[in-house]
Amino acid sequence: MSLRSPYARNGSLFSSQRGGKPSKRKWRFGHIIKNAFKRMCMLVGFLVIFSAVMGAFTSSLFMGETKVPSIPSETILFLPLEGTFIEHSNTVGYGLGDKVPTIREVVGTIDRAAKDDRIKALVISDRGGALGLVHLQELRNAVKRFRESGKQTYFYSPSYESLGVYYLASAFEEIWLQPIGILNIPGINAEMPYARNLLDNIGIEPQIFARKEYKNLFENVTDDHMSEASREAMSSLIDTLGKIISADIAEGRGLEPAAFRKALDKGLLLDEEALSAGLVDVVGYGDELNEMLIESITGDPNSDETVFTPLSAYQRAVEHESVLSPVAVKxxxxxxxxxxxxxxxxxxxxxxxxxxxxxxxxxxxxxxxxxxxxxxxxxxxxxxxxxxxxxxxxxxxxxxxxxxxxxxxxxxxxxxxxxxxxxxxxxxxxxxxxxxxxxxxxxxGGKFSLKEMWSKLDVNWDSVSWGENSSLWxxxxxxxxxxxxxxxxxxxxxxxxxxxxxxxxxxxxxxxxxxxxxxxxxxxxxxxxxxxxxxxxxxxxxxxxxxxxxxxxxxxxxxxxxxxxxKTAIEKIVEFLEMQASIGKMYDINVRILEWIEPLMGSIASQENHVSALAVTPEGKI
Structure with missing residues (x-):
């Protein structure tokens, strides 16, 4: 969401002109372009540096915080599934904003919670998470290990919008779906566009070499349809993938694979249909699940006692506990x-x-x-x-x-x-x-030849070359x-x-x-x-x-x-500032280029003004 300032920038309401003949204004286009570019870069640079400084300030406040979350004697581990997990922390951000967890951290924390007597249950709530299949499988396996420890697991979503989310949910003991929500599991469908005819029409010729028949990275532009080799490989991939997902979901829900396939072939199940098919356990609201879990810990569904511990807070707490542990580390x-x-x-x-x-x-x-x-x-x-x-x-x-x-x-x-x-x-x-x-x-590998396209546009490229294959690329x-x-x-x-x-x-x-x-x-x-x-x-x-x-x-x-x-948050911020310094050097080079071309622009503008003056009659009309 973008925010607009409530204040509009107004032009001058009043203007004054001096009496007499107005002086002829001299336009210096190069100077105007240079100043506009300079002001734009200064504004962008200020906003970027300001964001970095504020990020560094908030990060330093966070890192300076000595308070470590305490874990109640009885609590429920809670993970909101939003965004995605990453492989390595250096792949995202510059130390600004919330920390994105790695899949290894999430899985490791759940495994640790399975052995922690303070953790009584695990709840994951879908909030638009977008995980790849491998991460879904690794998280799913961690949930299964948690269940094997004898602890309860719950998955809640207002509506299951994808097969991937439900695939994860199927590993949980109890699956909740909000009334009027749907279970959207239409299967797997792969569609690819083929643009060869379009490229032929505009004169672009793909010249691609491949080893061998299944290496189809550029097939979408070299052909106008799917090759038999691609169809064979793609069909095999989708069929195997479907069997893996189907078997895992059927096992997780205690269903026969044929029963799940019958439900999947419907594509979309309404709330009561999903319940009747055994694909969800409860059609209910999030606040009802919340009250039930609070009551399971406190005995009172309306208790104000803290019952839920976010996975990120639990991770920090157990890391702190391990550092302070008096037990000798082997x-x-x-x-x-x-x-x-x-x-x-x-x-x-x-x-x-x-x-x-x-x-x-x-x-x-x-x-x-x-x-x-x-x-x-x-x-x-x-x-x-x-x-x-x-x-x-x-x-x-x-x-x-x-x-x-x-x-x-x-x-x-x-x-x-x-x-x-x-x-x-x-x-x-x-x-x-x-x-x-x-x-x-x-x-x-290869290239696209644009020769025919240039011909259609009446553009002729000429060249001087040295070497028999100098036009290779x-x-x-x-x-x-x-x-x-x-x-x-x-x-x-x-x-x-x-x-x-x-x-x-x-x-x-x-x-x-x-x-x-x-x-x-x-x-x-x-x-x-x-x-x-x-x-x-x-x-x-x-x-x-x-x-x-x-x-x-x-x-x-x-x-x-x-x-x-x-990298630490501070290291990421320093790296970010170094990048800004590089942008600053580029800005300086661009300004010098503009300064170099300004006299030329001025000369062109002067000639244009001269020609315009000759074209105007004494009456001020052309």
Whole structure:
């Protein structure tokens, strides 16, 4: 929501003119443009810096607050599901606003609450949350473990607007739906637009190379319909995904899969229909659930006693308690948990690609490999891919860590596809969630030729070149035969290297890899069947496996060091201010450019005024 000032800026109500002939006004367009640009930058800069300072002030107040939430002897853990969870805290914000929790923090806190006698129940309320399927599965598994501890779980939503939200809710013992709310579970539908005919009409020619038939990243612009390979792969993905979700919901609700499928095929269920189908337990209001829970703790539904403890407050409290605990802490083996999140690139430009650039991650991996106190490395990969060169740089750093005697275990997040799988392949053990998108062992690239479009617009591009293939990356010319040969050579080299990397890492022959490659995307459940991953599970499963590998019971016996190190709020603010300094330098350069062109603008304006004067008659008319 945007807020407008109630005050309008008014122009002058009165104006005065001096007597006599008005003086001729000299227009200096360059000066006007320069001043307008300068004032605009000053205003924007002031607002940005003011926001940063206020953020730093409020953050310092928060960090300076010494009061730690206290946990009542009997309380209910409460989590409002709003927004999303993240993988690593460095992926969002500049230390301003509310802290966005990581999925590991949320899952870890619920697991801890399951063992805490003070926590009697868990309640999650849907407030427009938007979680990916892997995070939904990891949160769902944490809820199931909480239930197994013998504690009550409740999920409330005024209306279940998506299959994903209901998928999470189905893990709870009691599901509430507000009267007149709906259960919207229409299944899964994937639609893709194909724009080749449009591009042909406007004269844009996609010239794309791919290895191989399933590498369909640009198919939406190279074709006017879905290819058979894409349809096959997409149908397989959706069918497998539907079976996973259907089986989990049926198990959570104690239904036969066929009974749930019958309800799902309706698409949309009204409140009483959802209740009759056994998909919700109570059609009731939020205040009724609230009063029931208050009564379960206090014996009085109208009690003013604090009953609910937000998950974030509980997390801070238990962390504080563990620091003050007089119990001697047993020395635990140190495990480096390294996050690779986002599109893989080579350079960490202005610190924006800390979690996905080879420039940053190679150093982190090599440092972990050299540390004697680090006994193993767990890598959390959540990446759709990116640069092959950057992926190979990161892969080499992982191999180096293995050569130093460090076991490397990979946990795949929402996606570990293409370059994300390239860097995962050498791991000693790979975990993927059932719904992780992985594989995509292939490569694609090319350009769009705009030659025909320019011809339609009567624009002619001319050029002077040096080198037989100097127009290789020009959008104004299609590929020549020589340039096509170079592009095909590049595609073949990258694809063959990719296959070799996977074959080496997964102990497969190149022929075995090629049979499951071709650019095809697999769900984690499918990837396990074809040998691309070792086990199904989340990050906690990967950490438990690592603990067992080191001779311990589970992840609670590990000292986990998160890398890259999460930044503090102050560090994020400083980084933000440094970015503003860079913007300031750019502003200074732009002002100098305007100062340089101002005389030219003035000269042009003078000539325009001269021509206008000649065109005006003595009567002041043209």
């Amino acid at each position: 020395k635990k083996p140190n495990v480096a948990l390294i996050y690779i999140v986002g599109q893989i690139v080579q350079h960490n430009l202005d610190g924006a690609n800390e979690l996905s650039s080879a420039e940053s991650l190679v150093g982190v991996l090599r440092a972990a490999a050299e540390r004697k106190d680090v006994k193993a490395i767990v890598i959390r990969v959540d990446s759709p891919g990116g640069s092959p060169v950057a992926s190979e740089s990161i892969r080499r750093a992982i191999v180096h860590a293995q050569e130093k005697g460090k076991p490397v275990i990979v946990s795949m997040g929402e996606a570990a596809a293409s370059g994300g799988y390239w860097i995962s392949a050498p791991a000693d053990h790979i975990f993927a969630a059932e719904t992780t998108f992985t594989g995509s062992i292939g490569v694609t 020009s959008f104004n010319q299609p590929y020549t035969a020589s340039e096509r040969e170079r592009m095909n050579a590049l595609m073949d080299q990258i694809y063959n290297k990719f296959v070799a990397v996977v074959a080496e890492g997964r102990n497969m022959s190149p022929e075995q890899v090629d049979a499951v490659a071709g650019g095809r995307v697999w769900l984690g459940a499918q990837a396990k069947d074809v040998g691309l991953v070792d086990d199904l599970g989340g990050l906690d499963d990967a950490l438990d496996y690592t603990a067992n590998l080191l001779g311990h019971n589970d992840r609670q016996d590990l000292q986990v060091t998160v890398l890259p190190r999460p």
